[in-house]
Amino acid sequence: MxxxxxxxxxxxxxxxxxxxxxxxxxxxxxxxxxxxxxxxxxxxxxxxxxxxxxxxxxxxxxxxxxxxxxxxxxxxxxxxLKIDRRQPVVLVGAGNLGSALIGYPGLTEHQMDLVAVFDNNPQRIGCQVRNLYVQDIQRFATVNETLQARIAILAVPAGAAQRVAEVLVAADVRAILNFAPTLLRLPAAVVVRNVSFMQELAVLSYHVSSNEQEENGEEQAGEQNNSVRPILHST
Amino acid sequence: MxxxxxxxxxxxxxxxxxxxxxxxxxxxxxxxxxxxxxxxxxxxxxxxxxxxxxxxxxxxxxxxxxxxxxxxxxxxxxxxLKIDRRQPVVLVGAGNLGSALIGYPGLTEHQMDLVAVFDNNPQRIGCQVRNLYVQDIQRFATVNETLQARIAILAVPAGAAQRVAEVLVAADVRAILNFAPTLLRLPAAVVVRNVSFMQELAVLSYHVSSNEQEENGEEQAGEQNNSVRPILHST
DNA sequence: TGCTGTGAATTAGTTCACAGCG
DNA sequence: CGCTGTGAACTAATTCACAGCA
Missing domain, CATH: 1.10.10.10 (Winged helix-like DNA-binding domain superfamily/Winged helix DNA-binding domain)
Structure with missing residues (x-):
């Protein structure tokens, strides 16, 4: 073979x-x-x-x-996938979404060790979320010198995302899971994956009202659904 | 033209x-x-x-x-995208992730009206999350007769997802944003979008450790990054 | 025989390149 | 001109179909 x-x-x-x-x-x-x-x-x-x-x-x-x-x-x-050994991961943004992600069981299952949480909001800094204390993003460079995390989860508002992302990259983060609905402009060596609920909801919304008169009975198969009949224009 | x-x-x-x-x-x-x-x-x-x-x-x-x-x-x-008028949307699963999604500003921005939250956990039923009370999923069919939501956000554990999804579909839900890491088997007329942090993290993890000796200085451009040099096999 | 591994064929999606309008 | 809209070319991804091994 x-x-x-x-x-x-x-x-x-x-x-x-x-x-x-x-x-x-x-x-x-x-x-x-x-x-x-x-x-x-x-x-x-x-x-x-x-x-x-x-x-x-x-x-x-x-x-x-x-x-x-x-x-x-x-x-x-x-x-x-390099998840045969634990990987340190940092979370930036301890808002609703960020906090929810800390408890996400998929992280541990995939050997992702959430080792620190950062935020810039004084109200949140020092708070405990699960087993971690929220740290000041200002301290990121220093703290990550020790942690050596190369993967970051970015769950900050769109307006802050670019600025924060640059801080991460400067401290040697090489991959970012970006939940902020904005384009990150970073060196090509940094890998970014954007998660956009908006986009997914847009796809659903489009289909729902289009589907008014469907009629085939097949089972749905896979990960990605494909193309779809269009709608009328305007102008 | x-x-x-x-x-x-x-x-x-x-x-x-x-x-x-x-x-x-x-x-x-x-x-x-x-x-x-x-x-x-x-x-x-x-x-x-x-x-x-x-x-x-x-x-x-x-x-x-x-x-x-x-x-x-x-x-x-x-x-x-049919978001020129408000669309009623229901959330099923009031755990960490579900609760975080209730506050997600993108929903309102995209005219998605989160009109009800359901769960099956007696501990959570009756609790208030933001401006909504968590209702018993058992009541879904009845409640949705009034609400007429066609889009649902499914944020329940993988083991419950299929069962719950069937309840939704029986109550005329036609589009599901599925956060559970499992394949939903539903009639083809139902549109499903899967959101999988796992998958995104896998992509990041793979790249991080592969990228050890990168060296081009281009700016990163768009929504999707493309293919990538591979790794060695085993067996 | 029942499965894998993979070239070849197909299908889908993106980008080019340019005609044509304002 | 500077831009759009789009056929054509290209690139990427999926699926077929089958040779070959256990």
Missing amino acids: PMSSSNRVPVPTLGRLATYLRVLTELEQAHTETVSSADVEQQTGINAAQFRKDLSYFGEFGKPGVGYSVARLQESIAAI | PMSSSNRVPVPTLGRLATYLRVLTELEQAHTETVSSADVEQQTGINAAQFRKDLSYFGEFGKPGVGYSVARLQESIAAI
Whole structure:
């Protein structure tokens, strides 16, 4: 069997790896030893060939005629995503959303160690949220010299996001999960993922009122829904 | 000038429309009357041709040599996304994340009226969160007969998500913003958008440790980053 | 036989490049 | 001119389809 790895990995593949990992954990808890790409399709709605192709960017993990060892594949994907060891992560912005994220169980499950929380609001600085005390963002550079966090979660208002992001980057943060609805202009070496509820709601809103006269009975499959009939213009 | 509209609209286009709307609101507040696709690119990182193409699915909104009327375009996009009038939205799951979402300003900005909150936890039922009282999910069908919400935000644990989603759909919900890390199997007519922090963190985690020896100095541009050099395999 | 791994084909989405209008 | 709107070219991502191994 040929070997692979070498071409560039599509970003959507990385997202799906996280999904596979989740399913593998579930299977492991159910004491399932082996899984096929067809099983994964059943559990995730992601096409079986897609699953195999996603893995093929990183190597060969299955046995023809058999499938994949749940435990082994789990380890492999964790290694690929670098979540086979704990990663220090910082949160900036201890408002509603930020505070909610501190308790998010997915963080720990993915070996993300939320090691510090920062804010610029004197009202919040010093407050305890879960097991952490909110620190002054001014101290970020100093504190992160010790923490060495490379991933940050940015949950500040849009108006502050750019400024704060620059502070983070100056203190060696290399990846930002940005919840602020604004474009961050940062050096290309910094990876930014934007989470926008607005965008998702826009998609829903558009579809809801468009769907007035739907009529097919298929089951919904996967992660991303595709294109859709349009609406009329104006002007 | 030719007319358009008629082909299917890519889903990413709908998400970007929400971004354009945000920028238009900012421009309006700055009393800017007119905007060009190049200006939009500057503000959003989204390619100017992309912006024009996105709009072209719905009609013609600009004047050659001039650009777009900020106020007019704002109205048009709001109409396309059906957020030109208030939409009732329900939230299910009053845990950390759910509670945080109740206060999310983006909801109101996008004319989403959060009209009710449900949970199944007796500890939470009856509690006040912001200006709403948490109701028993058992009463959902009855309550939604009056509310007529078609959009729901699902912020319950993964184990409960499928069951709850079916309750929602039975009560005529047609679009779900799903924060639970699990595949919802629902009739195809129901639109589901999954929000997965896990996936985003996976992408960040992968990149952080891969990026160890980067060296180009470009500015980061847009909404989605693209593919990336891979890592080694195992087995 | 039942599965994987993967080139090839397909489909989707983005960007270019330019005709044509104000 | 300076801009839009859009067909055409391109790039990315998904899915097919099948050779080949256990």
